[in-house]
Amino acid sequence: MKPHALCRLAWMILAMPLALLAIDSPTPEVNPNLLPPAPPVPSQRPIRVYTNQFGTVMTNQVRPIAPRTNARPTIHNFSVPPAMTATVDNPGALKWDSMTKDYEAKPGETEAKFTFSLTNVSKADVTISGVHTSCGCTVAKLPHQPWVVAPGENGEIGVTVDLRGKFGSITKTATVTSTAGQIPLMVKIVIPQPDAATRGMGDRTRNLQVAAADRQAVFRGDCATCHVTPTIGKTGKALFDTACGICHDGQNRATMVPDLRALNKPTDHSYWTQWVTSGREGSLMPAFALSKHGILTEDQIKSLTDYLDGEFRLEINLPGGIHAAPPAVQVQPTVAPKL
Numbered sequence: 001m002k003p004h005a006l007c008r009l010a011w012m013i014l015a016m017p018l019a020l021l022a023i024d025s026p027t028p029e030v031n032p033n034l035l036p037p038a039p040p041v042p043s044q045r046p047i048r049v050y051t052n053q054f055g056t057v058m059t060n061q062v063r064p065i066a067p068r069t070n071a072r073p074t075i076h077n078f079s080v081p082p083a084m085t086a087t088v089d090n091p092g093a094l095k096w097d098s099m100t101k102d103y104e105a106k107p108g109e110t111e112a113k114f115t116f117s118l119t120n121v122s123k124a125d126v127t128i129s130g131v132h133t134s135c136g137c138t139v140a141k142l143p144h145q146p147w148v149v150a151p152g153e154n155g156e157i158g159v160t161v162d163l164r165g166k167f168g169s170i171t172k173t174a175t176v177t178s179t180a181g182q183i184p185l186m187v188k189i190v191i192p193q194p195d196a197a198t199r200g201m202g203d204r205t206r207n208l209q210v211a212a213a214d215r216q217a218v219f220r221g222d223c224a225t226c227h228v229t230p231t232i233g234k235t236g237k238a239l240f241d242t243a244c245g246i247c248h249d250g251q252n253r254a255t256m257v258p259d260l261r262a263l264n265k266p267t268d269h270s271y272w273t274q275w276v277t278s279g280r281e282g283s284l285m286p287a288f289a290l291s292k293h294g295i296l297t298e299d300q301i302k303s304l305t306d307y308l309d310g311e312f313r314l315e316i317n318l319p320g321g322i323h324a325a326p327p328a329v330q331v332q333p334t335v336a337p338k339l
Contacts, residue, residue: 093122093180094149100186105163107192114159114187116174120149128178137162138187140174159187167191215279215286216293228295235303237311243288243296243304256284261316272305 097117105112120126128147131140141158149155159174169190176183218227230242247253248260276296279287288294289301296304 087179088181090122090124090126090179091181093120093124093126094178094183095119095121096183096185099184100188102188102190104190105192107194109191110162110164112161112163112187112189114161116157116159116185117154118149118157119154120151122180123151125150126178126180128176130177131157132175132177133159134173138172138174157185159185161187161189163189163191167193215281215284218286219293219295231295231300235300236307239296239300239304240307240312247284254284260312267309267313269305269309272308273301276301276304276308 095118099116101114101116103112103114126149128142128145128149130145131142133140139160141160143155147155157174157176159172161170161172169188171186171188174185174187176185217223226246227243230246231239234242241249244260247257250257253259275285277287277289278292279285286294288296290297
């Protein structure tokens with residue numbers, strides 16, 4: 001037998017008792033107290049708060065997912081102020097002179113004022129906590145807020161409506177909140193349309209400021225209603241009345257607008273052509289020529305300057321013109337005949 005085979009056999013003989021010993025020997029008992037602690041479950045992990053690379057504060061805690069419901073979500077990015085409320089414990093306690101008032105505005109009026117008179121006909125106090133109007137152009141005024149109206153006491157609520165920029169028939173409401181209930185008060189106003197001289201002018205001061213900054217602005221926006229539309233198709237005197245007279249002959253002529261009938265300088269055809277065509281920089285006088293962003297054609301400008309240098313010149317310079325004073329009438333004394 002070869003030497004290496006003898007060595008393998010010797011190892012097998014020596015290993016067999018050890019294998020038999022391991023099979024027959026019992027499993028040793030393990031003390032659980034000697035085992036290392038188990039790792040914590042996620043819900044028991046220590047809380048750690050840190051800031052990520054974007055500057056957001058984070059935590060290692062997992063937020064539980066709430067079960068879905070059919071309830072509407074709550075919106076937190078805005079809040080609605082609570083409405084004026086009052087406990088109604090004395091309904092019908094207030095008697096009014098009228099709950100609806102009518103008014104027909106006069107031309108040029110900028111506001112309409114109403115007064116609603118009330119009386120507490122009950123035997124208990126009535127508390128008026130406030131008045132809510134239908135829009136911002138309507139304002140209601142209470143004597144006090146809250147206003148306690150004693151039994152038998154009279155009082156008034158004032159309502160003012162801003163009429164600027166409005167025409168036609170309008171209706172506004174003012175709702176009184178009180179312990180006698182919610183009481184709607186109504187005002188109806190008829191506003192006449194502005195006449196041709198004031199239609200579309202809006203705030204006169206604002207318009208003058210706009211024109212001072214841009215003299216061509218009179219041909220745009222609201223101003224065009226008075227300064228452009230009436231001139232369409234007009235020539236000669238009719239064009240003067242609509243294009244020039246609206247400013248130079250206006251009843252409320254601005255102080256920086258000259259009176260063409262009282263000029264203290266000589267004028268001729270070229271003078272009027274220059275002014276009508278190009279106007280004047282740094283003033284309210286716009287350029288009327290289409291080539292300079294105006295509104296008049298060359299034919300209209302020629303007809304206008306022909307009128308200014310002809311018929312208009314005669315009107316303001318010769319006796320008998322439309323602005324000339326009538327001649328004095330000489331009355332000869334009557335001598336009674338001798339008898």
